[in-house]
Amino acid sequence: MSKIKKENLKSGTVNRKPKLKEKSAYRSVILSAVIGGLLLIISILLNGGYLSLFASEHILFQTLDTTIKVLVILFFFIFMTISIGNYKELTGKPLDLKLIVIIFIFSLIQSFRDSIVFSFSFIGLLMIIVYLFLVQEN
Amino acid sequence: MKKNATSIIILIFIAQILISSTFLIVKTYGTPIEFDVGFGTAPVIDGVVDGATSEWVSAEKLEIELFPDLSNQSDGLSIELWILQAEPNLYILARFDLNDHISSEYDNEFLGVLIADWDADLNFTDAKIVQFSNMSTNIHSYFDYYINDTVYYEDVNPNGDGAAKLEGNRIVYEFSMPVENIEGGIEDVELDHGDTFNFKIIFGKTAIYPSGIIISNIISIHLQFPAGAPELPIGELLMSISTIVIFSTIGAFYAFYIYRITKLKKEIERIRS
Numbered sequence: 001m002s003k004i005k006k007e008n009l010k011s012g013t014v015n016r017k018p019k020l021k022e023k024s025a026y027r028s029v030i031l032s033a034v035i036g037g038l039l040l041i042i043s044i045l046l047n048g049g050y051l052s053l054f055a056s057e058h059i060l061f062q063t064l065d066t067t068i069k070v071l072v073i074l075f076f077f078i079f080m081t082i083s084i085g086n087y088k089e090l091t092g093k094p095l096d097l098k099l100i101v102i103i104f105i106f107s108l109i110q111s112f113r114d115s116i117v118f119s120f121s122f123i124g125l126l127m128i129i130v131y132l133f134l135v136q137e138n
Numbered sequence: 139m140k141k142n143a144t145s146i147i148i149l150i151f152i153a154q155i156l157i158s159s160t161f162l163i164v165k166t167y168g169t170p171i172e173f174d175v176g177f178g179t180a181p182v183i184d185g186v187v188d189g190a191t192s193e194w195v196s197a198e199k200l201e202i203e204l205f206p207d208l209s210n211q212s213d214g215l216s217i218e219l220w221i222l223q224a225e226p227n228l229y230i231l232a233r234f235d236l237n238d239h240i241s242s243e244y245d246n247e248f249l250g251v252l253i254a255d256w257d258a259d260l261n262f263t264d265a266k267i268v269q270f271s272n273m274s275t276n277i278h279s280y281f282d283y284y285i286n287d288t289v290y291y292e293d294v295n296p297n298g299d300g301a302a303k304l305e306g307n308r309i310v311y312e313f314s315m316p317v318e319n320i321e322g323g324i325e326d327v328e329l330d331h332g333d334t335f336n337f338k339i340i341f342g343k344t345a346i347y348p349s350g351i352i353i354s355n356i357i358s359i360h361l362q363f364p365a366g367a368p369e370l371p372i373g374e375l376l377m378s379i380s381t382i383v384i385f386s387t388i389g390a391f392y393a394f395y396i397y398r399i400t401k402l403k404k405e406i407e408r409i410r411s
Binding site for chain 2: 048
């Protein structure tokens with residue numbers, strides 16, 4: 001009697017584990033996409049030139065302005081990569097290089113109005129890709 | 139219920155970001171008096187309003203006061219201010235009366251126009267000053283200065299023109315300054331069509347700047363495009379179109395991805411079966 005119960009319990013936890021993993025991956029797809037969307041809105045306002053954070057020409061404010069713009073682009077890339085990566089995992093396909101390049105281009109092109117933001121975003125995105133590549137290799 | 143609450147929280151969060159971001163633009167000092175500009179024929183800069191040639195007729199006319207302290211606007215000197223745009227220059231005239239204006243007290247009187255760049259708020263870096271050296275004999279000079287940390291440096295290549303003339307107790311100051319002049323370099327604020335610039339009108343009785351300034355006020359002028367000229371330069375127009383196209387494309391792809399997410403659960407079930 002007790003043996004049957006134990007087996008039932010075991011098979012139940014085994015089935016629940018992948019379901020739980022799937023649920024958290026699905027949640028991650030949605031949450032990361034929402035954060036990516038928010039960052040895209042902020043990027044449109046800042047990098048699209050529709051909103052100025054600082055009117056002052058002081059070097060400190062200008063540096064802060066550039067830093068915020070670059071960070072918004074980098075975080076957009078990170079969150080969209082996480083979201084699309086999990087999406088692909090749920091559909092049983094790997095996140096290939098082609099998709100990473102597309103996200104890379106969509107992230108970098110947001111900085112096309114400002115050469116300084118473009119340069120720093122380019123370096124930052126390359127560093128993230130190299131990091132992801134090294135993590136994947138390990 | 140839980141889903142609804144999450145959606146409401148996300149919506150409030152987005153709205154909060156959008157609303158709060160509009161308050162991040164730095165504002166300092168007071169709000170300048172906003173001023174439109176009239177178009178007309180270029181006046182002669184000689185300190186005389188020539189009625190026979192209808193000089194300054196189409197200028198935008200306003201009466202403002204110059205104050206010793208802009209934060210406490212009392213005991214002001216009332217002046218007439220006329221603004222006129224005639225290609226390729228912007229013209230400013232200031233006219234006012236003072237008791238015993240001919241007396242030696244006003245021998246070293248000056249009136250100047252300080253200019254801040256369109257994106258520099260009230261950071262005035264350019265100065266055009268008409269300085270008297272002897273009021274009774276009407277001897278005066280026009281100076282173009284570059285201001286760095288409140289220190290006035292005379293421009294190597296002065297731009298614009300200025301003149302003044304006293305008649306009885308009434309004095310007229312006239313200025314002209316080039317618009318879209320790229321030769322001014324860092325010494326001059328480059329005035330552009332389609333942008334708004336802050337100007338500070340200053341007045342004093344001793345030829346020392348800025349300590350000689352006794353009264354002032356700030357006006358804001360939007361420089362208009364001359365009739366027939368395109369509202370936006372071609373470079374700016376291309377940049378605006380590119381911005382809309384690029385961000386719309388990214389937005390469209392993002393919307394498509396969100397649509398795919400909504401179908402994700404069905405796709406997982408299809409893969410499983």
